[in-house]
Amino acid sequence: MELLDLRSANDHEEVAFRQDRATGLRSIVAIHSTKLGPALGGTRFLPYPSEDEALADVMRLARAMSYKSAAAGLDFGGGKAVIIGDPHLKTEALLRSYAGFIDSLGGRYITTEDVGTTEEDMNVIGKYTTHVTGTSQGSHDPSEATAWGVYNAMRAVTEQRLGQPTMAGLHVAVQGVGKVGTALLRYLRAEGCGLTVADTSDEVLRHLSRRADVTIVPTEEIHSFPCDVFSPCALSGTLNEKTIPQLRCRAVIGCANNQLATPEAAEMLASREIVYAPDFIVNAGGVINIAHEMGGSYDHDAAFDHVARIADTITRVLAMSKAEDITTERAAEKIAEERIYA
Numbered sequence: 001m002e003l004l005d006l007r008s009a010n011d012h013e014e015v016a017f018r019q020d021r022a023t024g025l026r027s028i029v030a031i032h033s034t035k036l037g038p039a040l041g042g043t044r045f046l047p048y049p050s051e052d053e054a055l056a057d058v059m060r061l062a063r064a065m066s067y068k069s070a071a072a073g074l075d076f077g078g079g080k081a082v083i084i085g086d087p088h089l090k091t092e093a094l095l096r097s098y099a100g101f102i103d104s105l106g107g108r109y110i111t112t113e114d115v116g117t118t119e120e121d122m123n124v125i126g127k128y129t130t131h132v133t134g135t136s137q138g139s140h141d142p143s144e145a146t147a148w149g150v151y152n153a154m155r156a157v158t159e160q161r162l163g164q165p166t167m168a169g170l171h172v173a174v175q176g177v178g179k180v181g182t183a184l185l186r187y188l189r190a191e192g193c194g195l196t197v198a199d200t201s202d203e204v205l206r207h208l209s210r211r212a213d214v215t216i217v218p219t220e221e222i223h224s225f226p227c228d229v230f231s232p233c234a235l236s237g238t239l240n241e242k243t244i245p246q247l248r249c250r251a252v253i254g255c256a257n258n259q260l261a262t263p264e265a266a267e268m269l270a271s272r273e274i275v276y277a278p279d280f281i282v283n284a285g286g287v288i289n290i291a292h293e294m295g296g297s298y299d300h301d302a303a304f305d306h307v308a309r310i311a312d313t314i315t316r317v318l319a320m321s322k323a324e325d326i327t328t329e330r331a332a333e334k335i336a337e338e339r340i341y342a
């Protein structure tokens with residue numbers, strides 16, 4: 001599909017490109033919507049196999065950010081950026097050039113960290129543009145807030161659909177124990193949950209193997225491990241034609257972006273009577289935390305109280321899905337669209 005067709009088919013306001021031979025920068029910024037405010041979303045730094053794949057990814061992720069902020073009731077639009085390349089080879093010169101690109105967008109896009117970028121990178125970018133957040137001077141890495149939101153979403157689903165008042169005694173299978181997964185395990189352990197995990201990183205597995213209360217299974221088995229809640233916290237597209245028939249859980253609640261490989265995946269989960277808590281509602285903790293940073297002086301407790309209200313949004317999604325006989329994904333989209341397209 002041609003770029004302009006792609007842009008209008010996905011309803012994006014703007015897609016910008018920047019190439020800088022001197023530093024090796026190759027970057028794309030996609031702004032899906034600024035209807036509710038500046039487009040907020042992270043910078044993903046990855047060695048994409050092709051520019052087409054980078055473009056498709058950045059546009060999809062930008063749209064998801066619009067829906068995430070809108071459903072969370074935040075006055076932000078949705079945007080995302082990618083830098084094509086090996087994140088291990090990034091230099092200050094490249095980040096300075098990238099910051100210049102962000103700056104040239106005049107505040108319509110505000111960046112933060114994402115896969116392949118760090119708080120330290122945001123500090124460097126922050127030397128050259130003000131349109132950055134998640135720096136050491138601000139609300140720091142959003143992962144802790146994201147995990148707190150996932151945990152609160154789990155509590156809401158447990159109470160309303162799994163038939164018990166707390167998560168004590170439930171078994172949770174976590175796919176990916178990185179920044180968010182690690183913090184999530186802490187909350188679940190404190191609540192008395194049984195825990196099974198999988199990760200591709202030897203370092204992560206070495207660390208987890210020291211814990212007696214966590215069972216490790218191979219990555220290709222985690223989604224089919226018998227449990228109450230399956231929690232995708234690693235990749236996009238985990239819920240697909242192949243994996244959904246193999247799930248042995250009662251609910252799916254995790255932080256990974258774009259968990260549904262296709263729109264039909266939501267229907268497949270519903271027909272198996274597995275409760276799906278839509279990812280862009282569940283994983284909004286990070287962006288809510290950032291909204292507090294940008295609102296002036298940052299108050300951790302106020303931000304985390306706000307993140308905990310993700311439980312209320314999930315409650316609304318579950319009620320709407322039941323009342324209108326639609327999937328939870330469609331209910332969540334409707335809640336976001338009420339604001340984006342009002």
Ligand code: NAD
Nearest residue numbers: 142143146176177178179180199200201234255256257286
């Ligand atoms: P991370 O990179 O710290 O952790 C991801 C973990 O998944 C790593 O330990 C990695 O080794 C593991 N992994 C990769 N492939 C795997 C596989 N096939 N099976 C099992 N494990 C695998 O990332 P993170 O910050 O914890 O974020 C996790 C997911 O949540 C990402 O999809 C991210 O986009 C999304 N997300 C994160 C935040 C946040 O605040 N960090 C906010 C919203 C959404």
